[in-house]
Amino acid sequence: MNILDKIIADKHKEVALKKSIVPVSQLEATVLFERETISLTNTLRNSNTGIIAEHKRRSPSKAVINQKVSVQDVATGYEKAGACGMSVLTDGKYFGGSLDDLLLARAAVEMPLLRKEFIIDEYQLLEAKAHGADVCLLIAACLTKDEIKSLSTFAKSLGLDVLLEVHNEEELHRSIMPSLDMLGVNNRNLKTFEVSLETSKSLSELIPDNFVKVSESGISNMEAIKELRPYGYSGFLIGENFMKTDDPGGSAMEFIRKLK
Numbered sequence: 001m002n003i004l005d006k007i008i009a010d011k012h013k014e015v016a017l018k019k020s021i022v023p024v025s026q027l028e029a030t031v032l033f034e035r036e037t038i039s040l041t042n043t044l045r046n047s048n049t050g051i052i053a054e055h056k057r058r059s060p061s062k063a064v065i066n067q068k069v070s071v072q073d074v075a076t077g078y079e080k081a082g083a084c085g086m087s088v089l090t091d092g093k094y095f096g097g098s099l100d101d102l103l104l105a106r107a108a109v110e111m112p113l114l115r116k117e118f119i120i121d122e123y124q125l126l127e128a129k130a131h132g133a134d135v136c137l138l139i140a141a142c143l144t145k146d147e148i149k150s151l152s153t154f155a156k157s158l159g160l161d162v163l164l165e166v167h168n169e170e171e172l173h174r175s176i177m178p179s180l181d182m183l184g185v186n187n188r189n190l191k192t193f194e195v196s197l198e199t200s201k202s203l204s205e206l207i208p209d210n211f212v213k214v215s216e217s218g219i220s221n222m223e224a225i226k227e228l229r230p231y232g233y234s235g236f237l238i239g240e241n242f243m244k245t246d247d248p249g250g251s252a253m254e255f256i257r258k259l260k
């Protein structure tokens with residue numbers, strides 16, 4: 001079993017347990033459930049920097065990245081830095097995140113928030129909405145075409161933007177559909193953790209122009225962004241490069257200032 005299979009097997013158990021504890025009616029009754037979302041897709045279309053900055057305490061590939069900073073400080077710092085949006089890891093077991101992180105970020109900032117999670121069930125999309133998310137991530141590597149279709153359609157009905165993540169041509173071909181807003185190419189193989197920007201470059205021409213293109217993972221300097229822009233990317237998802245420093249917001253600010 002590779003790491004992604006393990007995460008998904010655990011996720012099925014976690015979601016079943018959560019469903020038995022917090023009923024859908026409770027999620028739908030939250031104040032945030034009624035909140036009007038802000039489109040990250042539009043924000044990226046109108047940006048000349050395109051940075052989506054991530055809050056990530058640890059990961060299966062890196063162990064601890066940063067356990068010291070508070071999610072509120074990181075969120076405020078990223079917003080001040082001019083990030084287009086923030087990605088908040090909510091998986092607990094493998095990434096040290098939680099839905100509370102999403103709530104705390106929502107309370108701290110106005111910018112679009114992405115729930116970074118392994119979504120396998122509509123219930124998690126209701127959770128995302130109830131905790132202040134504007135965008136959800138769907139990962140092609142762990143979903144069938146039919147699942148991508150039903151989950152993305154449901155997300156859209158809640159007002160969430162959909163970022164669909166792919167890592168290879170096969171995933172891309174079976175995933176492209178009108179209910180997606182953004183196509184993200186993960187430069188990291190979630191099964192082996194290998195990282196290469198070549199993944200974004202080689203898949204870019206296969207992504208139709210009506211989708212906002214996002215390059216994800218392994219971006220650690222401006223050169224990478226300058227290299228990727230000509231391939232049509234307008235969004236860049238950056239986690240570790242900011243989170244590994246004592247002041248992720250300050251690091252993002254320096255990075256974004258140089259891009260302008």
Ligand SMILES: O=P(O)(O)OC[C@@H](O)[C@@H](O)c1c[nH]c2ccccc12
Pocket residue numbers: 054056116117139165186216217218219237238239240241
């Ligand atoms: O820390 P990095 O290399 O900048 O990567 C950020 C983000 O792309 C990465 O955390 C990520 C991309 N897709 C995911 C899916 C699940 C968990 C995490 C991810």
